[in-house]
Amino acid sequence: MNFQAIKSIYIFEMARFFRTLMQSFISPVISTSLYFVVFGTAIGSRIESVEGVGYGAFIVPGLIMLSVMTQATSNASFGIYFPKFIGTIYELLSAPVSFFEITVGYVGAAATKAMFIGIVILATSFLFVDFTIEHPIAMIAFLTLTCLSFSLLGFIIGIWAGNFEQLQLIPLLIITPLVFLGGSFYSVSMLPPIWQTITMFNPVVYLISGFRWSFFGTADVPIGLSLFAIGVFTCICLGIIAWIFRTGWRIRQ
Amino acid sequence: MSNIVEVRSLTKTYDGGFEALKSVDLDIKQGEIIALLGPNGAGKTTLISSICGITRATSGTISIGGHDSVTAFRAARNLVGLVPQEINLEPFEKVINTVRFSRGLFGKAPNDSYLEAVLKSLSLWDKKDAKVMTLSGGMKRRVLIAKALAHEPRVLFLDEPTAGVDVELRKDMWDVVAQLKEDGVTIILTTHYIEEAEAIADRIGVIAKGEILLVEDKADLMTRMGQKTLKVDLAEPIAEIPKGLSDYDLTIEGEGLLYSYDTTTERTGITSLLADLQKAGLKMTDLQTRQSSLEEIFVSLVAEKEGGA
């Protein structure tokens, strides 16, 4: 195991993040504030509470998930796509590193960045609404798992993508709609029964529900099912990456 | 001398079906400098990429320092540094950080004093905190070399290291290469500048259309092809070679005479030829010597190949 290499990749990728620290920091703060103004204040004044939680507080876990999932995916996909694009991938391919080490380095860095942004949003939320986190350890665990699994997904997208359009296609076309329709801003129980059934096919529902449980102790689906869903999702991503390792698909000609 | 790199029956067919390497065999000796010459598209970069693990060979084997490049890729690649043909660098990062990254990637513990020495030898030390994108093309190329040397490789591949580099800098790079050789690093370089191969290589390989046409000691090659000719311009043309000069290998060409000789023999016969010319009463107006260069050897080899293929 080439730990030195993992460390180098991780540090190099984090340096990219720190170079643009202000952007990385300010944009989630601003967008979170906007969400609170629009959803929390404007709409929240009409909706008193959802499942016994004030609407402003109710959307916090969904907001965090929304940002964390999109950030993890785009960070990880960009992280591995960029070396392919500018050609510096030659160095990874000629180095005594296995694909596993490369994945750990890139995915680790992307997940860290997403985690950081998630925490920034959480901190910003406290400025707008009052709430307590019922299961902080479960909350951290869910957040970490989500960052990791969506970074894995982003990593796959980055390897697959042949140009910048493709890089943005999946997050835009699949992840954002799934997250919006996954109960970020409402409880699934608020939907008509037919939509409740359809929603159950959206994997993101399980993640947001589980994450919300860690905050308020209430959930749309049982917590065990949420854990199972995120586990399955992570395993699928790992499986695809393992296949990419073996075949060198889109990486090594 | 033992071989540090052994390539056996290496073929590479790209996805589109193009056969870029056709059963290449190549031995690279420990500590030598070998120059690979060949026209554009000959397969030089493909060969280097296959050895370094950037492309997968279609068939054949490669061993580096006795380690198979696929089954023992870590041990094999640890020994190898690569300077790619294209300038591929992270533009926003500082020079020193990209070099540190390269060292770490190869599993080496940080060693800033070693990296300092490398950057100094490439006259990059004062640029260590500059962002890569603010460097000139020649400097970027040297950054690539610094990255390749960052993990103290024993075998260094340089794919056209001096393309687009000015004359002075090119000489500096040759000095760097000579120093590396002194430190025992084996060097494989590709180049289009034949004088570069002549100046620094111990052996020369010629590759065209995915096949190695020849690998030979530079000195042997030069000797074999090292015929030199002396052209003597005469004040008045002559119809036939005077009797007293029949012992020399002379031919009449236009207004003058051509004398062929071998530079490697102790006596070239030039002095006596000139004396005998005078004795024969021939007036000379000018003298020129010419040597068949590596370039001519190379051009004729490749032309043969392309004509035959």
Ligand SMILES: Nc1ncnc2c1ncn2[C@@H]1O[C@H](COP(=O)(O)OP(=O)(O)OP(=O)(O)O)[C@@H](O)[C@H]1O
């Ligand atoms: N990725 C690729 N896919 C398909 N064909 C390729 C690929 N890379 C190279 N080739 C082809 O393989 C042949 C050899 O290319 P290579 O880059 O090895 O040549 P080279 O000797 O390095 O040339 P140059 O002196 O121009 O650098 C060329 O005909 C090229 O078009």
Ligand SMILES: [Mg+2]
């Ligand atoms: Mg080339």
